[in-house]
Amino acid sequence: MSLIRKFEEQVLELGREGHVAGSVHLCLGQEAIPVGAMSVLQPGDKVLSTYRGHGWALACGADPFALMAEIGQREGGVNGGRAGSPMLSAPEVGFLGENSIIGAGLPIADGVAMADRLQGGSGVVLVSFGDGAMNQGSTTEAMVFAAAKNLPVIFVCENNGWSEMTPISATTRGEHLARRGQGLGIESRVYDGNDPAAVAEAVAEAAALCRSGQGPVLLEFKTVRLSGHYNKDIQHYRPADDIEAAQLADPLLRLRELKDLSEEEMARIDVEVANEIREIAERVRQAPAPSPTGVLEHLYAPDLPIPAPREAVVKDIPYFRAVNEALKDALRRRGEVMVYGEDVGFAGGIFGVTRGLQKDFGADRVFDTPIAEAAILGSAVGAAIAGMKPVVEIMWADFVFVALDQIINQASNVRYINESRLSAPLVIRMQQGVTPGSCAQHSQSIEAILSHIPGVKVGMPSTPHDAYAMTLAAIEDPDPVIMIEHRSMYQDSGPVSLAGPSEIAAGAVERRSGNDVAIITWGAMAAAATAAADALEMEGVHAGVLDLRWLRPLDDEAIERIVKRCGGRVVIAHEAFVTGGFGGEVSARISERLFETLRAPIIRVGTPDVRMPSSPSLQEAVLPGVADIIAAVNRVRS
Ligand SMILES: Cc1ncc(C[n+]2csc(CCOP(=O)(O)OP(=O)(O)O)c2C)c(N)n1
Incomplete structure (x- = not known):
């Protein structure tokens, strides 16, 4: 004393x-x-x-x-x-x-x-x-x-x-x-x-x-x-x-x-x-101040090696099942993986994403929690620090705001403050976006807020295969990863290569390879962007579509490649509000690094500043879609 x-x-x-x-x-x-x-x-x-x-x-x-x-x-x-x-x-x-x-x-x-x-x-x-x-x-x-x-x-x-x-x-x-x-x-x-x-x-x-x-x-x-x-x-x-x-x-x-x-x-x-x-x-x-040389170090662990390709069964399954398959694979392979959240255990989640997992892996590893988001996220931070791999669900992205502290002030800081002696490699899953009838508190696209935080990674799968592969990449990652799914895609089916971990938590993918205009997009808008590119193709306009997939880390090289190839004509499309949306970040990076390449102002397509109404007809009036992307492409070409 x-x-x-x-x-x-x-x-x-x-x-x-x-x-x-x-x-x-x-x-x-x-x-x-x-x-x-x-x-x-x-x-x-x-x-x-x-x-x-x-x-x-x-x-x-x-x-x-x-x-x-x-x-x-x-x-x-x-x-x-x-x-x-x-x-x-x-x-x-x-x-x-x-x-x-x-x-x-x-x-x-x-x-x-x-x-x-x-x-x-x-x-x-x-x-x-x-x-x-x-x-x-x-x-x-x-x-x-x-x-x-x-x-x-x-x-x-x-x-x-x-x-x-x-x-x-x-x-x-x-x-x-x-x-x-x-x-x-x-x-x-x-x-x-x-x-x-x-x-x-x-x-x-x-x-x-x-x-x-x-x-x-x-x-x-x-x-x-x-x-x-x-x-x-x-x-x-x-x-x-x-x-x-x-x-x-x-x-x-x-x-x-x-x-x-x-x-x-x-x-x-x-x-x-x-x-x-x-x-x-x-x-x-007498001690000197710390050297600033390493001040940017220990924010993230070094990149993992890309997993070796494995033979895989390819199945046509819906997006929500693809996430379920990824969780199942991780629970089967790694004893430290645990999956929990509200209604996640016995009932299998309100969208069925975790269905069957508690039955297969037991209630110690897959369980229901009190409706207490700070406890869900904070306990996941603690469990991750102590060597577990918690994969927790926030039922609706809008609900994470009651517990953001555990992401922004806690998970993000663990590795950096401890110079990698501790880390918090948790995975937070949530789903977001507008579906018919969803109200203003059940429809927001919040990726820009979460991507603003150094120390966490943010992934937004836009296909069933990515839902599987990116979820597994998130689980394998040694740092905190937030996976933002889109509710509107849960029932969309597509081929999924059930190969186990096949990639790391990084990297954009080109969905269309045109070279007249670059459409840069992510999440639910990737489908609208490819549909727009297909429609434009009929008119002889070859639009390239880059699906960023990961907003943190951001694939700057892929952005540079497509912007240059498309002669500096760029449209950025996301469902989130335009003001303060992640499109602003992408646009700023292009302006800073590729200004000479640009032939026209970059156009952002997104939801205008409004509170999301519940009526489907009102929602339709404000949500960006294929027609808005086509109109934006025509503007940058004119
Ligand atoms: C979430 C949050 N709100 C407010 C503060 C500002 N703040 C710092 S210390 C403190 C008082 C805390 O009082 P108590 O919990 O009794 O601890 P004590 O100072 O007595 O040790 C406050 C309000 C903070 N750091 N975090």
Whole structure:
């Protein structure tokens, strides 16, 4: 505890001296919680913490210099200066990291625990968070999910009474936050978090419950914040008597009583630790900034080799069955593949994509979840970090917005922040787009939003064969991949070569090889584009059609080839709204790289800015189609 105290005080000092860019959030006053907990957890157990988590990293056994260097954003930092104070991690000692998105670590902890059980382990996963985080949706979702699956997760609420500058009492009813756990059917207990012995006893009991299959457990530790919310916080909002009360409850004073240490003995320990920490701080002051040479590295793993061709049965099957065949193939070949989501298990999905999988592969690997998208995605991030290959379904693309954090702030960051020591190779499947009668909340094309995120890959299969081959490529890929299917194509049949993995998650395909005009497209519009090209062919116009298939990574070479071959006449067609659609990105890249080749302005065909109406006749009035593509081709040729 003294080590954490001196460490944090030294960090404060480094900040004052200007050795730390930005803010740091110290755990002064909360030292007893990580120390008590880690005194009873076992090797192999895992910890995820709140962003106020330096103490957890130290208690897990991370190297204090590497931690302090990270906080000071120096070379030698535990994350190479990529994480800083609020996202640092030390996976080699079981510390899977802090999280600076409040409440986001809890669903991830679920996934780590789920992976452990599926791998036959008996570990527990402890995740800490503040009192304010109790009010996050992801917190409740994670508890519901963990309860549904009896996961060995110890949820540790460090209740210091403050959420940034607001007392928890001002926003939240009830004396004990842990009561909420009882409502969710979770064993929930309240303890004095300033007493390391009480913490140790509580965590030991919770761990025993978890190991015996009675998890999860929620522990609320009442504690104090001895400093401001962050290092430069002058606490103008905090009553003096609250600060005094916190000082009187200082867990280090309690430790002294507990251990029956004299003032001299305590002072001796303090001096020893302070000297050690001072030396570390001096090394941090002298450490250079990290070299920018590798700043773009570790975003993705290097490309996999292209799988060797295999003999295959070719079958005419619908698109939805092609995805099903891919999942079946992956579940059969790889024990770490798991498939889950809402209605995905017993019923086989609302569109039948996962039909039969639970029967064939069991309810441990193919299962239904609570309606809790943050828990579905977050648990998949955690399970992927822990060595599983989760393939999760978001029933409708429009629903992913309630849980985007787990993609944008979590999955995307794992490899980069950990310099490839950890990765999160999950696959997220969803379906999107307009079908007759679909309303404005069940019809959006969201690929541009997801393709904006470095660290994830985005695929959009437009044929049954691609639905099969690209889904398998996504599952084989070592990074997070989002597969966006199109509901309107689910019943479309076509030949599928059931060859197992045959390609990597990259690469566009030319569907028509004309050289008068390039139509660049993807997803559901690929069929409209080829139909337009066929109609134009009858009029003697040879349009080339490039189906991008993967928006991230984007096949720039294929784009360049077709634009040059078609003499710089380009139409880009997608179902998504034109404004901010991915067509804007493709168009900008062509302008930047191939400006001299262009003979006419690039034309984008897409849905105009409108909310999608439900009536099929109104939908038809705004949706782009074959006629719009033909009109655009004629414009660029004129
Ligand atoms: C999702 C999200 N919302 C808001 C914030 C801004 N924020 C950072 S810390 C914090 C307070 C968190 O309070 P609590 O959970 O009690 O943790 P403590 O600060 O007490 O450790 C807030 C609101 C954030 N980082 N993430």
